[in-house]
Amino acid sequence: MRLLTGIQPSGDLHIGNYFGSIKQMVDAQKENESFAFIANYHAMTSVNNGKRLAELTMQSATDFLALGINPEKSVFWVQSDVKEVLELYWTLSSFTPMGLLERAHSYKDKTARGFATNHSLFSYPVLMAADILLFAPDIVPVGKDQIQHVEIARDIAIKFNNHYGDILKIPEFKVEEHVATVPGTDGQKMSKSYGNTVNIFGEEKAQLKTIKKIVTENVALEEPKQYENCNVYNMAKLFLDKKELNMLEDRYTQGGEGHGHFKLYLADVMWEYFRDFREKRAYYHHNQNEVRDILKLGANKAREQALPMIEIIRSITGIKY
Ligand code: ADP
Ligand code: TRP
Numbered sequence: 533m534r535l536l537t538g539i540q541p542s543g544d545l546h547i548g549n550y551f552g553s554i555k556q557m558v559d560a561q562k563e564n565e566s567f568a569f570i571a572n573y574h575a576m577t578s579v580n581n582g583k584r585l586a587e588l589t590m591q592s593a594t595d596f597l598a599l600g601i602n603p604e605k606s607v608f609w610v611q612s613d614v615k616e617v618l619e620l621y622w623t624l625s626s627f628t629p630m631g632l633l634e635r636a637h638s639y640k641d642k643t644a645r646g647f648a649t650n651h652s653l654f655s656y657p658v659l660m661a662a663d664i665l666l667f668a669p670d671i672v673p674v675g676k677d678q679i680q681h682v683e684i685a686r687d688i689a690i691k692f693n694n695h696y697g698d699i700l701k702i703p704e705f706k707v708e709e710h711v712a713t714v715p716g717t718d719g720q721k722m723s724k725s726y727g728n729t730v731n732i733f734g735e736e737k738a739q740l741k742t743i744k745k746i747v748t749e750n751v752a753l754e755e756p757k758q759y760e761n762c763n764v765y766n767m768a769k770l771f772l773d774k775k776e777l778n779m780l781e782d783r784y785t786q787g788g789e790g791h792g793h794f795k796l797y798l799a800d801v802m803w804e805y806f807r808d809f810r811e812k813r814a815y816y817h818h819n820q821n822e823v824r825d826i827l828k829l830g831a832n833k834a835r836e837q838a839l840p841m842i843e844i845i846r847s848i849t850g851i852k853y
Pocket of ligand 1: 542548549550551552553674675676712713714715716721722723724725
């Protein structure tokens with residue numbers, strides 16, 4: 533099975549990103565043919581500081597390698613290193629009705645929230661369709677917010693195929709229903725836009741400070757405590773096995789400890805959990821040329837896959853003359 537994922541280079545990763553998406557990507561590469569790229573062209577729709585975008589791209593590549601994207605198992609590259617995607621984007625534009633893009637939720641939301649609209653925001657789903665269709669994946673794993681974009685890619689592919697024959701593979705999306713939403717420090721969904729994140733690669737002191745901010749019930753130290761709806765417990769659950777979790781539950785119900793103790797415990801557990809990832813990240817951070825080499829090799833592999841498809845499309849559309 534071929535899986536394809538695009539990742540926006542959006543800065544510091546949080547534990548919601550890890551448990552909600554990155555871990556699935558890493559696990560999936562064991563049994564599937566996995567394609568993953570950093571969507572830096574897409575990021576241009578929101579980042580218009582060139583130096584910043586370049587930094588974010590390298591930071592994302594470093595972080596994803598540290599967290600377990602294995603370049604021997606996955607084809608891992610930066611979107612802009614396979615320019616054929618822009619060619620397909622233009623070709624597909626002629627098979628994209630305006631109405632299809634006008635109905636896109638993410639475009640409608642952004643305009644409703646007062647973002648200055650421009651063409652890249654509007655045509656974002658066409659580029660995403662090109663990302664997908666160029667590599668003919670069977671499945672595109674996505675978060676719920678991206679389902680419609682894959683549906684648009686399907687619609688465009690069907691339109692193209694109706695006109696030129698059965699050339700593009702119609703992709704399926706897959707939403708990981710069993711993946712729980714990771715709560716933030718305030719109990720809402722963890723998200724950068726809510727300012728309630730616990731970052732994976734923060735400094736130890738800063739991380740502890742963030743964890744201390746987690747909102748908890750006000751119960752006297754000696755009293756037994758509820759763990760079911762406790763934000764600290766719900767976060768700790770992500771890192772613990774069954775036995776460790778039962779021990780934590782006992783500590784809640786016995787009383788005699790405050791939420792401050794549970795927060796310290798969570799900070800320790802989390803620090804340990806990401807220890808190896810942190811070391812790997814430090815390694816790649818000091819060896820950015822190695823990261824660049826990995827990305828170049830990945831781009832070559834990706835282009836090998838893309839070229840036969842783009843050749844067929846050039847021929848059939850008359851661009852090759
Ligand atoms: P943010 O909301 O912080 O901007 P993104 O939208 O960039 O995060 O999310 C990137 C990926 O991480 C998506 O696949 C999304 O489904 C996943 N993700 C983000 N936050 C959470 C969360 N709180 N719980 C589970 N998954 C999450
Ligand atoms: N739009 C996706 C997001 O914001 C990123 C993305 C770009 C993508 N191209 C893709 C995801 C192709 C899957 C397939 O998360």
